[in-house]
Amino acid sequence: MPSYLPNADELEALNEQDLQNLWERIRTAPMTIYIISDATPAQMGQFVPLFASPHANDGKFLHHAHTPTPNTDTVKFAYNLEQRADVQLWSSTPYTWQGVDAMQVALLKNIASEKLKFALRDDKLGIYRLNFDATLNAQTNQITSHLRFTTSPDKVDEMVEVAKDVLANLPSLINADDVIRAKQTLITQEKSRQNDPHTKLNRLVLSYENGDLDYLGKSEHLVDFINLDDLKRMASKIYDPNNVQAFIDMPLTKE
Numbered sequence: 268m269p270s271y272l273p274n275a276d277e278l279e280a281l282n283e284q285d286l287q288n289l290w291e292r293i294r295t296a297p298m299t300i301y302i303i304s305d306a307t308p309a310q311m312g313q314f315v316p317l318f319a320s321p322h323a324n325d326g327k328f329l330h331h332a333h334t335p336t337p338n339t340d341t342v343k344f345a346y347n348l349e350q351r352a353d354v355q356l357w358s359s360t361p362y363t364w365q366g367v368d369a370m371q372v373a374l375l376k377n378i379a380s381e382k383l384k385f386a387l388r389d390d391k392l393g394i395y396r397l398n399f400d401a402t403l404n405a406q407t408n409q410i411t412s413h414l415r416f417t418t419s420p421d422k423v424d425e426m427v428e429v430a431k432d433v434l435a436n437l438p439s440l441i442n443a444d445d446v447i448r449a450k451q452t453l454i455t456q457e458k459s460r461q462n463d464p465h466t467k468l469n470r471l472v473l474s475y476e477n478g479d480l481d482y483l484g485k486s487e488h489l490v491d492f493i494n495l496d497d498l499k500r501m502a503s504k505i506y507d508p509n510n511v512q513a514f515i516d517m518p519l520t521k522e
Contacts, residue, residue, distance in 0.1 A: 337510035366482030434506035
């Protein structure tokens with residue numbers, strides 16, 4: 268099927284049979300159609316035959332993403348043009364995707380970032396900037412986390428160990444105030460999301476593809492699923508001390 272617009276000569280040569288053949292290729296291709304609508308199931312049912320393919324689908328193609336072998340390693344190299352050390356830490360944990368758990372991981376990203384900033388910046392006065400990200404990936408069924416911060420070269424080893432300690436002990440650092448702030452954050456975010464058809468469609472696709480068919484209904488009151496015990500449970504999953512890789516870019520060495 269061409270991926271470009273036809274020119275005048277190609278349009279002139281186009282005939283009814285060409286269009287019919289192209290339509291047959293499109294019509295018989297395996298597909299999944301997602302529909303967001305306020306219509307009742309009975310009303311939508313009358314449109315299903317218009318989209319349904321008469322050809323049986325023998326099964327959908329399953330893509331198996333490569334999952335790296337767990338390992339712990341630290342690599343230092345000296346290419347930084349500034350007199351500073353740029354640190355990056357990655358960690359991942361196998362975890363089957365569930366919509367509510369993915370939401371909790373997203374909220375834990377902010378909580379963990381605040382705990383890290385307090386320990387590394389406010390307490391140790393050892394970093395310039397910090398960014399932490401964590402997500403539950405629906406394609407790989409993994410919780411992945413990525414920490415980046417900048418520190419002075421003479422403090423880099425200490426700051427790396429402090430950061431690892433904070434992440435390893437994150438469940439014990441979370442308190443009731445963190446839960447309250449997490450709920451407030453989610454309520455603010457969901458005010459716009461609940462009326463966004465793109466968000467609803469994305470959640471429908473995720474729930475269907477990952478077998479979490481209740482997620483779309485749960486997403487209307489996600490705040491009810493935020494509590495101290497569940498946040499602590501998910502906090503124990505966003506960092507695996509047996510599967511963490513550290514890249515440290517030290518200042519360039521002058522020869």
